Each structure stands twice: as structure tokens, then as C-alpha cells.
Amino acid sequence: MPELRSIIIDDEPKAIELLRSRLKILYPDMTILGTYTNWEAGLEAVRSLPLNILFIDVSMPGKSGVDFLKLFPSIPFQVIFITAHSEFALQAIKFSAAGYVLKPIDDLELSFAVNKAIENINHKTVDSQPANTTIKIGIPNIKGVDYLNSDDILYFESVNKYTKVVTGDYSIMSSYNLGEFKKIIDGDIFFQAHRSYIVNLRHVKRFETSGTLIMADNMQIPVSKNVKSEFLAAFSKISRTAGLKK
Numbered sequence: 001m002p003e004l005r006s007i008i009i010d011d012e013p014k015a016i017e018l019l020r021s022r023l024k025i026l027y028p029d030m031t032i033l034g035t036y037t038n039w040e041a042g043l044e045a046v047r048s049l050p051l052n053i054l055f056i057d058v059s060m061p062g063k064s065g066v067d068f069l070k071l072f073p074s075i076p077f078q079v080i081f082i083t084a085h086s087e088f089a090l091q092a093i094k095f096s097a098a099g100y101v102l103k104p105i106d107d108l109e110l111s112f113a114v115n116k117a118i119e120n121i122n123h124k125t126v127d128s129q130p131a132n133t134t135i136k137i138g139i140p141n142i143k144g145v146d147y148l149n150s151d152d153i154l155y156f157e158s159v160n161k162y163t164k165v166v167t168g169d170y171s172i173m174s175s176y177n178l179g180e181f182k183k184i185i186d187g188d189i190f191f192q193a194h195r196s197y198i199v200n201l202r203h204v205k206r207f208e209t210s211g212t213l214i215m216a217d218n219m220q221i222p223v224s225k226n227v228k229s230e231f232l233a234a235f236s237k238i239s240r241t242a243g244l245k246k
Contacts (some may be wrong), residue, residue: 002121004030005050009042009068010057010082017103019055019082019181026111027146039063043071051077053117058083078117108175111140119184119234136187137163139174146172150189154203156181156213158196168203189232193223201235 004027010016023030033049036042039062046054054077056065065081086094098120099113102222115138124133128219136147137179148167150224157164158178165172165181180194192198203216211228213221 001073002052002118004053004118004121006030006053006055007033007037007045007049007051008055008082009037009046009060009065010040010055011037011060012037013037013056014020015082015103017213019110022105022107023114024202026107027114040070043068046077052121053078053080053114055080055082057081059085078120080113080117091213109142109234111138111145112180114138115140115184115245116144137181137184140176141172141174148172150186151200151202153190153200154217155200155221156185156190156198156202164207166217166219168226193227193231199222204235207232207235 004228008016008019010019016037020032020035023032028036030053034045034050039060042056047073056068056079058065060068065083069075069079078098080101081097082101082103082105083198084103098117101109101113118138119135135150137150138151139146139148152167154166154168156178157166159173161177162179163174163176163181165174178192178196180196182198184246185198190198190199191201199213199215199221204213205216206214207219207223208214211223211225213223215221
């Protein structure tokens with residue numbers, strides 16, 4: 001996972017302290033470079049410090065968070081809006097914000113936003129590194145967030161409203177549902193073979209003509225009929241380009 005360096009800008013000191021405390025628990029390795037209660041000081045910090053994630057309130061005296069971002073011809077860092085106002089969500093989308101977290105802060109919403117920012121940072125890093133660089137995926141659970149190498153994950157299994165993330169050595173029950181994981185995984189490596197399963201194509205041992213996958217842990221996973229041809233194409237592609245794990 002890349003080194004996380006963040007700045008918080010919010011005109012409410014109590015809101016800053018609450019966010020800081022949640023980040024320390026959920027992302028203990030994140031470095032908070034500074035916190036600012038006015039946009040002028042925040043602007044100077046953002047221009048001079050090596051951040052890669054900016055947490056910013058939307059509604060602030062003097063200049064809104066949206067107006068603040070308009071001061072930058074390009075935005076080289078990830079933006080997460082922390083706000084009590086939902087009506088600015090559309091403008092946040094225009095700035096390609098990694099997240100839009102409403103106050104009072106919910107840990108799941110905050111984790112989802114930060115994980116999305118990490119994914120974006122990873123993709124930028126991968127662009128300048130060899131193609132086989134492993135990406136870490138954040139797995140929110142009752143203890144916090146575990147980071148797994150994507151290559152170590154065999155499959156995701158939907159369990160009610162939760163998801164079981166299975167590796168070769170253990171499994172984690174995550175508070176994310178399967179659809180949320182589908183948004184952040186690498187579509188070239190992972191494939192949703194069934195409404196209840198997303199599999200790592202590199203850990204498929206065998207495809208049986210009955211429409212069943214045999215995974216590296218010998219788990220049998222069904223392939224839905226409507227995606228069978230798409231699966232075979234994806235499986236063939238990755239076996240040629242990346243190779244399958246034995």
C-alpha cells in the first residue's frame with residue numbers, strides 16, 4: 001500500500017478532532033500532515049506539503065470546499081468531502097472526488113471513501129511500474145480494515161449482506177457487500193462468475209463442462225449460464241498473459 005499523507009480542512013475544530021480520531025483507528029499508518037480551520041492556511045499547506053489525500057469540508061466561511069478546489073488547475077491528490085450538507089454531492093462528482101462522507105461520520109462510509117482513494121493512488125502508481133505490481137485491497141470488518149494483496153485473494157463470497165473474503169490461508173468476513181467490492185477490484189483479474197461469487201481468475205484450477213469452477217482450495221463455484229462465454233474469454237486471456245497459479 002502506498003504511504004498515505006493527508007491534510008484536513010474544516011472550520012469546526014471538533015469535527016477535525018473527530019475525523020482525526022477515526023482515521024487513527026481505521027488507518028493507523030496514515031500520516032496527517034496538518035489540520036486547518038480556514039481555507040487560506042489550508043491552501044498554503046496543500047500547495048507546499050506532499051499530501052495524496054485531502055479531507056475538506058464543503059461549507060466553510062469565505063470559500064466553499066468546491067471553490068477551494070477551483071483554485072487548482074489540476075488536482076494531483078485524492079479529495080474526500082466531509083460535510084453535513086448532501087446538496088453538494090453533484091459538484092463533488094464533477095471533481096472526481098473519491099468520497100462524500102456526511103456528518104456525523106459513519107466508519108463504513110469513511111472506510112469506503114478512503115479505500116477508493118487508495119485504489120486511485122494505487123492505479124496511478126501502477127501506471128509508472130511494471131504491469132505485474134500487486135495491488136492491496138482494503139477489507140473493512142469489525143476489527144478495522146485489513147489490507148490484502150489482491151493476488152492472495154481466491155474469491156469473494158456473498159453471505160447475506162456481508163462478504164466472505166477467502167485467501168489460501170484464512171478468510172475474513174467483511175461489512176462490505178459483494179457489489180461494493182466489485183467497484184474496487186481489478187476487472188482484469190477478478191470475474192463475477194455468479195451473483196454470489198467473484199473469483200480470482202489466477203486461482204481457478206479447472207473449469208468443468210457442467211458449469212462449475214474448481215478453485216485452488218478445491219471450492220466448487222457455479223458459473224451462471226448468462227456469463228459462461230464471457231468467463232471463458234476472460235479465463236483464456238489471463239491464462240495467456242499472466243499465467244495461472246499452480
